[in-house]
Amino acid sequence: MSIWRNFPKIKINSVLxxxxxFLLLVGCSQTNNGAEGNKDHPDMxxxxxxxxxxxxxxxxxxxxxxxxxxxxxxxxxxxxKNGKLKPxxxxxxxxxxxxxxxxxxxxxxxxxxxxxxxxxxxxKKNFRYNFKK
Numbered sequence: 001m002s003i004w005r006n007f008p009k010i011k012i013n014s015v016l017x018x019x020x021x022f023l024l025l026v027g028c029s030q031t032n033n034g035a036e037g038n039k040d041h042p043d044m045x046x047x048x049x050x051x052x053x054x055x056x057x058x059x060x061x062x063x064x065x066x067x068x069x070x071x072x073x074x075x076x077x078x079x080x081k082n083g084k085l086k087p088x089x090x091x092x093x094x095x096x097x098x099x100x101x102x103x104x105x106x107x108x109x110x111x112x113x114x115x116x117x118x119x120x121x122x123x124k125k126n127f128r129y130n131f132k133k
Contacts, residue, residue, distance in 0.1 A: 059130050076104055076123070089118065 053065050058073040076090040087093075090104040110118040 059126070076106075089123075 049068070053068050054062060056065065056069060056072065058069055058075075075088050077085045077093070078088050080086045089107055089110060091107045092105045094103040094105075095101070104123065106118070106120060106123065112118060
């Protein structure tokens with residue numbers, strides 16, 4: 001015995017117009033999906049990546065991390081589209097005649113996000129870390 005048998009039968013022709021009007025109103029209503037961004041921080045960009053980017057180590061090459069690392073770490077030099085080196089943290093550099101000694105002249109006034117100073121000791125620590133591997 002069905003419980004629906006006790007309810008009055010409603011013709012679909014009388015319900016359909018109301019259903020269509022309801023769907024039209026819902027479809028045309030304004031929604032806030034956050035696309036306009038955070039109004040408290042208009043200079044902030046939120047970005048999503050389809051997978052875990054892994055360890056954020058500038059000394060490890062992983063193509064899926066390069067986009068994120070480039071927003072956090074700055075190199076001494078970088079390559080331009082034509083393959084030439086462009087100064088970044090190093091404003092210039094000298095190479096010895098035998099090609100074995102590189103002397104980088106660092107930019108002044110550079111600090112890390114915590115306010116600590118960028119200097120030659122930090123660069124040496126990074127090179128030593130790489131050569132240990």
